[in-house]
Amino acid sequence: MKKATLSRRSFLKLVGGAAAAGATVGAMPVAAKKVGEHFEPYVVPPEEALPGKATWYATTCRMCAAGCGIMVRTINGRAKKIEGNPSYPLNDGKTCARGQAGLQALYNPDRLRNAVKQNGRESRIFEPLHWETALSSLMDKIEAADPANIIFFGGVMADNLYYVTSRWLEAIGAPPPLQYDLHAALEGRATSAKAAKKLFGTMQQPIYDIANADVIFSFGANFVETWMSPVSYSRAYSKFRGQTGGRGYLVQFEPRMSATAATADQWVPIRPGMDGLVALALGKILGGGSFSGMYHNIDIKEIAHASGIELDTLKKMARILANADHPVVVPGGTPAGHSNGYDSYLAIHSLNLILNQLGREGGVYISPNSPAEALEAAPMPNSFADVEALIERMNGGEVEILFVHGANPVFELPQAAAFKEALANVPYIVSFSSFVDETAVQSDLILPDNTYLESWGYQVASSGGDRPAVASQQPIVERMYDTRSTTEVIMALAKEMGGAAAKALPWESEILFMEDMSGSIYGSSLTPYTTKTGKEFWAAFRQHGGWWANKKLSAEPEAVGFKNSPLPVAAPNFDGRAREYPLFLHPYPSVSLSDGRGANLPWLQEAPDPMTTAAWNTWVEMNPQTAHKYGVHDNDVVKIISPNGEIEARVVVYPGIRPDVVAIPVGQGHEDYGRYAQKRGSNPMDLVGTITDPKTGALAWASARVRIERTGRKEKLARLESLHGHGKEELT
């Protein structure tokens, strides 16, 4: 007998039809059912909140060191969307992808929700602590320690935090905060500041007026992606392209084609470390004017040969510079990544001098002075040599307490520097990280800071813009968890300690500190808004998102450090012999993950790299010639080996790179740092050695030579672009 059956297919058909019938009959009144949702109206509604209507608050972005002005849309006390503050002159109402992703730091499921102590370093077993307990145990440690052996390791610190921390450390007799992070190293901040000190007599960051230039020669300044203030420079760049009388001419010198090089009129794939020499050759061809002595012994043929740029090309480029009305030459991140970085900076800046573009429209300015003495920008970051000195002190048992804020040195520093190993000699390590990152895992106590959307602060614009400006930061939402602002923690410690420390930080609260600091600009004639009283100014300062001069006001650099004598540019040093390690390694900051700090935000993980369209992992870019030579293809997993270590990465065959260079984005390869970051990709800093520029102590992060070995494995890399159609999408 045939069994009565209902195939899966007809079952689905039946159900589908019946559901459709049900939907039609649904018009009939039926019994009330639960929507299954609750309203939870406020217990006490905030005065300004109107349920269902958005409220926008102005504050400062902290996703990188630039400090753009942002506006955050909130509904019912929840931050919903970040946009640029249209009034703030640095970013002119714009933000970048990283700025947009700030919400995911606030709502991140891996955030620490209270102070914790770790039961044994690297145990990853954390015990929640009451803040009072945490702070009193910290106080005991501080009181027992020699103040000279208390070190505060910050990334590039927020200005308000630097102010408070440095005053506290000074009062207790500890050294000033050490500011170092990988992003700053990759963009050459320390080298730039030291070159500015020598040439212009100031540690202020030079600002390049690319908006009004007609020709830009950029030596590795990837200003549309990651360099300094990419939003500010991208805005200026759009003006450069949109000006009347031509669209400008951009030449980009770098071994790997970045997004800036891709948008340039000419990309010059220069041999790594040759930036300074090429600048000298250009200067020699230009003649040098009254500074011809700088180019006395330059042999341009030799430089053409060494840099991989043909003599004719060099001459043509010099002609472009000579014919320009407002050319500007920009030293960026790449030249600073070599042992001759400082020399290169001097040589590159000298071109601006001989082109007479210092302090002229479309030329070089100095970051505008702070609007008030009290509101000064934090000093330029320290160099890698300072970190090495710290490592030495740690190994010598001369560091008793190490505070770490806003940096993740265990992840960011080259493995070869052995920072992690040195931490074993520090008896007490305190992290202020909001997340359990690689450095927090080495710490004893974690006092999580609020995320920036829950914090107070201010930031003097120092890496772009055409006028003095200071962005104000205020909490957009109430603290989500039991975290505490580090500024407040330090103020509390100072108060507890009494004496000089308490005197150095006399404010009752962080808010009063902010009010006091911003009040120092009150009464300035340059104010963009008028206020009648100090209180009113304080309200306006927060409401507008800061203060900025109401007119363009650029500081002109004084050319105090140029001499009419030969400029020496040493040949760059590399780690590893060419025969054994035939390729140069070019690590570069990821446009989304930066130096790795963005890796815990899924929006940034999934944002594809603009040049390769790859995401979610680490890849190594190889020229098609090189890939052919090694017999590797897209998605092949290869070993990249340097004298300092080895990592694995998937191959991206990329025509925009010199055949003797391989490029790897920085940012992945986290062991810790939350579910989105960890166990994903590899960290190219494991390949980098500790070669420094002897003149500045900056890390020569592009000085590693590598070789490639096949593993025979293939692992598909997530890429937006189809690889089947050779760049053309196929619709199937």
Add this chain to the structure above:
Amino acid sequence: MAQVKRRKVPFILLAVFLVTAVLVGGYYSQQSAGASESQPVDYSHKVHIDAGMECLYCHSNAGRSPVAGVPSVQKCIGCHQTIATDNADVQLVTEYWNNNEPIPWERVNKQPDFVYFSHQPHVISGLACEECHGDIGEMDLAAPMEKMDMGWCLDCHEQQHEDIAPHLWDCLVCHK
């Protein structure tokens, strides 16, 4: 005979499926109905309206926001720290207040996510609350409207003044 029997089984199955599906489909297509019997506080609209209160006193955002708003506990307690303090439900509200906790009201009416509905233009144009919400003033617990679907909206939009009616028929008015 045997053949007939074999056919009957799927027909019965089909019938069962159809009836179940009709009920399930009907249940889920009702976007507007909500619970009325299980609110955390046994609140009576009738008592408050009878006492002379206006809808907008509590749902004060209806004229200035997309959402009408459910009053804060502070607003309840503003009156009830002195009025009807011996009532058990008022005491419950006081308890929420003392514990600094919101009252988890059960939602009564809801539009699906793809509908952009705003109270503001409806209230501003002078539409009375009961036109859409029924005679809430006569209800103890708010009962859901049985049907707040597109045809129902359009029935009313259609009857508006000829200057504005065509605009109110535009899909984009509600489906942004």
